[in-house]
Amino acid sequence: MNKKALKNIIEGILLSSFEPISADKLYKVLSKHNQTTKADILNAIDELKDDYSLKEIEIINVASGYRIQAKNTLTDYLSIIFSERIPRYSRALLETLSIITYRQPVTRGDIESIRGVTVSTSIMKTLTDRNWVRIIGYREVPGKPAMFATTPEFLDYFGLESLSQLPELPQIKEPKNLDLALDETTDSKKTTIPPESIN
Amino acid sequence: MNKKALKNIIEGILLSSFEPISADKLYKVLSKHNQTTKADILNAIDELKDDYSLKEIEIINVASGYRIQAKNTLTDYLSIIFSERIPRYSRALLETLSIITYRQPVTRGDIESIRGVTVSTSIMKTLTDRNWVRIIGYREVPGKPAMFATTPEFLDYFGLESLSQLPELPQIKEPKNLDLALDETTDSKKTTIPPESIN
C-alpha cells in the first residue's frame, strides 16, 4: 500500500474518533485489507503531525493511543459554538421557577404542594445562584420557612419592567394566543395585563 | 485575515463540531474576532473541498449546514472500530418515522390509523429524544392532539439537505382505478370464487 494512501486512511480514521486509537489497533484494522507494517503506520502518523503544524488541529499521543484534537487557537471560536448547545434546564426547574414567578412569595412547601413532588435542593440552588430567585423573608409559621420571590435581575433577563407585564394565564390556552400575549408584553408596553395571580 | 488562516480555522471548527454548521453560523463566529466576509468563507469551504479530493474525508452539505465526514471508502474500517455504536431501529419505529415524514404534520391518531396498531410511547420518545421529530402544534379538534413533524437533525442523520431528497412514497393506484378493479372483481366473482369456498 502506498505511503500517501495509508496516511490518508489513518487520518480519516483518527478524525472520526473522539477516543484515542492505538497504533496496534490501527495495525489490526488496516492489515486486514492491506499490506502494511507497524513501522509504516508510525511513519504515516509522524508525517501527519508535520502536515498539521500549520493547521488548527494536532495529533497528540496519550496513554491509550493517538488522537487528533483542536489547537488552543480555536478556543474562542469553539466556545461560541459549544455554548449554543448547553444543556437545557429541566422541566422541574422551569416549573419551580414558574410557580415562584406567578405565586410569589412562596415557600418550598408551597411549591411542593402545587407540583405534588419534592423540590430538589439543587434546583433552588441553581435558581438562587443565577440570581433569579431570592429569599425575601420567613413565614410566621412553625419552622419559619423561607419565602422565595423573583429578583429584579430576573425581570431584566426577560426584558420586563415589572411582573405585571407577564402574560396573564387564563387567556392562554393556545400556543397561538401565547405568542400574541408575549408580543403584547414585549412590543407595546402600554397594554399592561394585570395578572390577577400576582398581587 | 489571510485566506490560508481562514481556511484552517474553518476546517478546525467543522472537524471539532458534532453538529453540522451553516455558512451563516461560521460567519457569525468568525466575524466576531476577524475581518472576513461571507464570500471569503464560502471560498474557503470550496478550497477545502478541493484539498480533500485526494483525501479520505469530504465536506458535505446537509440540512443544518456543512460537515466533514469520512468517505465511503473508509466505512469498512470504521464500522469495525465503532461497531458498538451502530444503532438499530425496529420496523415499528421506521414505519412510524416514515408516516411522520411523508404525512407531516400528523397526530398519533393519524399514525395509528395507517399502521392499524397503537403507537408505543417508547417509539415516540425515542424519536423525540433523538431530535428527529418534534411537536409543532396542536390540532384544533377535541383532545387537542399534538402534531408531529420532522426536524433538520433528522435530515442530517440521513445525510440529506431537504425532505425532497428522500425516496419517493410509492404511488397508490388512483381510487378510480381501484373502483374499476373492484367492479371487475364483482363482475367476475362467480367465476373466481367458487360458492363453496364462501362459508
Add this chain to the structure above:
Amino acid sequence: MDNGFINNNPTQNEMPFAIVDGESFTELPQDLYIPPVALKVFLDTFEGPLDLLLYLIRKQNLNILDIPIAEITKQYVDYINLMSDLVLELAGEYLLMAAMLAEIKSRMLLPLFEEIEEEDDPRAELVRRLLEYERFRTVSESINLLKRVDRDVFVSNVNSDNLAKPMELPDIDLKDLVFSFQDVLKRADMFSTLHFTKEPLSVRERMGDVLETLKNKEFVEFSSLFNLEEEKMGLVVTFLAILELMKESLIEIVQAKSYGTIHIKALLSSNKK
C-alpha cells in the same frame, strides 16, 4: 423484499422468524402448526393485523385488489385461533380485524341485487387501508437502506476537551416559563378533582414531626405515632410519612413476632456520635 420484512443486513437472506430445536422457521408452515415458542416470536414479527394480512396475501401471490376474502379470512382466523389456544396475549387490533373480515365476508354472501351492485364493494375500505399501509411499509424499507450516521457514515469527531471553554449557562425562554406554569396548573386541576390539593396536611411536614418524636428515643411504638384525635386524613398522612421515611432509610421498622407490636426507630439518632 418478497415478504416485506426488513433485515438489518440488506445482503442477508431471509431471516428465520424463530429457531426451535436447531431448526429455523422462515415462513408460516402450510398446516399452520408452529411450535408455541416459535409462534410467540412469529407474532412479534408482525407489526399488526394489516401487516399479517399483507403477508398472507403476498405470500400466496394474490392480487390485493381481488382478495378472495373467504380464503384469507379463514387463514387469518385460523391463525388467530391458534394463538388464542396457546393463550398468547393477542392485541385487540388483531381481533378487531378478524371481526372486520367476518363482516366483509358476510356482506359478500348477500345475494347481488341491482341496488347492492351500485354500492361499494365491501372490501374497498380494507383494500384501501392495506394499500395505504403497504406504501409506508415499503418506503420505510427504503429509508432503512439510506446511508445513516454511525452505520454507514462516520462524521468527524475531533476532540476539543483540551480547550478551556467557558462554562455557559442555559437560557430560558419566557414562553417556556409560561408553558411550564400552565402544565403545573393543569396538573393541579387534575389533583383538585380528586380532592388532593385541599388537604392542608403535608406528608413532608409530618415526616418532620415523626422524626421529632423519635429523636433521642430508642424505640417508639408504631401506634403511638398516630394522633387518634385527627380526622382519617391526618392518620393517612402520618402513615404516608412513615412509609416515606422508611423509603428514605431514615427510620427502621421492627416487629419481633407475627402480630406483635411494631416498633419504630430513627436511624439518624443511632448513627450520631
